[in-house]
Amino acid sequence: MATRTQIFREILREYDSLRTEKASELRERKAMIFGRLPRLAEIEREMSLLGTKTARMVLQGTIDTKDIMEQLKEGQKILECERGEILAAHHMSPEMLEIEYTCPKCQDTGYNGTEKCICLKRRLMDKLYDQSNVRDMIQVENFDNFDFSMYSAVQSKEEGISAKGNAEKLYRRALGFVEDFGNGANLLIYGGTGLGKTFLCNCIAKDLLEKGHTVLYLTAGQLFRKLEEQRFHRDDDEEEAKEWDQELLEAELLIIDDLGTEFSTIFTASELFRIINDRKLAKKAVVISTNLGPTELMSQYSDRVTSRFFGEFEQMKFFGEDIRIIKKYQK
Numbered sequence: 456m457a458t459r460t461q462i463f464r465e466i467l468r469e470y471d472s473l474r475t476e477k478a479s480e481l482r483e484r485k486a487m488i489f490g491r492l493p494r495l496a497e498i499e500r501e502m503s504l505l506g507t508k509t510a511r512m513v514l515q516g517t518i519d520t521k522d523i524m525e526q527l528k529e530g531q532k533i534l535e536c537e538r539g540e541i542l543a544a545h546h547m548s549p550e551m552l553e554i555e556y557t558c559p560k561c562q563d564t565g566y567n568g569t570e571k572c573i574c575l576k577r578r579l580m581d582k583l584y585d586q587s588n589v590r591d592m593i594q595v596e597n598f599d600n601f602d603f604s605m606y607s608a609v610q611s612k613e614e615g616i617s618a619k620g621n622a623e624k625l626y627r628r629a630l631g632f633v634e635d636f637g638n639g640a641n642l643l644i645y646g647g648t649g650l651g652k653t654f655l656c657n658c659i660a661k662d663l664l665e666k667g668h669t670v671l672y673l674t675a676g677q678l679f680r681k682l683e684e685q686r687f688h689r690d691d692d693e694e695e696a697k698e699w700d701q702e703l704l705e706a707e708l709l710i711i712d713d714l715g716t717e718f719s720t721i722f723t724a725s726e727l728f729r730i731i732n733d734r735k736l737a738k739k740a741v742v743i744s745t746n747l748g749p750t751e752l753m754s755q756y757s758d759r760v761t762s763r764f765f766g767e768f769e770q771m772k773f774f775g776e777d778i779r780i781i782k783k784y785q786k
């Protein structure tokens with residue numbers, strides 16, 4: 456497996472080639488536009504000449520620097536005006552003559568000053584945790600596609616609401632969570648298999664990613680495997696282990712899907728609670744989906760710990776028939 460440093464280098468290389476690609480795109484576009492409108496090529500030459508001429512005058516110190524700069528600005532303004540008019544007359548925007556960055560914020564460098572840009576953080580998370588599968592899934596599973604017809608509209612005596620009414624309620628709560636994201640809420644989505652828990656997690660992930668947040672989406676199995684790997688890291692990987700840990704903390708939202716199905720040990724359980732606790736202190740949100748109800752969670756992870764940690768979570772219970780089974784038989 457590639458180390459974190461290798462992955463990081465690979466990503467920076469991707470940024471390099473992205474910039475090269477964008478620059479050559481611009482060259483081609485310009486060649487095409489200048490072929491049709493040669494005056495624009497002249498303007499570009501004049502602009503750069505103006506720049507070199509000004510630089511030379513400043514170096515020679517012949518006249519006052521302030522005056523030179525004024526002249527430069529004035530000259531540039533006239534040329535820009537002319538260029539704008541020509542472009543407008545041919546229904547083109549000035550952006551056609553500029554590089555079209557994938558991320559205008561960092562101009563495809565991955566950095567804003569010394570800070571990592573959000574686009575770099577996302578790429579890192581995607582690669583480190585191989586989240587490409589999640590990206591595919593959320594194309595299909597999102598708020599627009601949530602299907603309430605899969606749930607029974609018959610009121611449940613035990614729950615005092617129909618499975619459908621309940622699903623609608625949970626759906627609205629998840630929407631609210633996305634809208635007020637960052638206000639300290641954590642969600643524990645639980646209930647039987649195939650009732651829409653993972654679907655709802657995907658809805659949340661998709662909307663927050665689109666809003667520009669960093670989301671780390673892991674199944675409990677993936678998370679625990681990662682933690683075990685770190686536990687047995689070699690001493691010279693100390694730095695790397697710390698950085699993995701940082702990533703777990705850094706994401707604005709951590710989604711742990713399917714908790715309870717994996718094999719958990721005392722080590723993984725205590726690590727899980729450590730992560731939740733660290734994130735709580737850093738005021739970072741966690742969404743957990745699990746097949747286990749509160750009582751089962753308590754028996755798996757001890758009452759004291761469970762009530763202390765899961766008490767921080769808003770509980771969202773799904774109930775009803777397994778909608779995947781119903782879906783299958785309807786086909």
Ligand SMILES: [Zn+2]
Nearest residue numbers: 558561572574
């Ligand atoms: Zn960026």
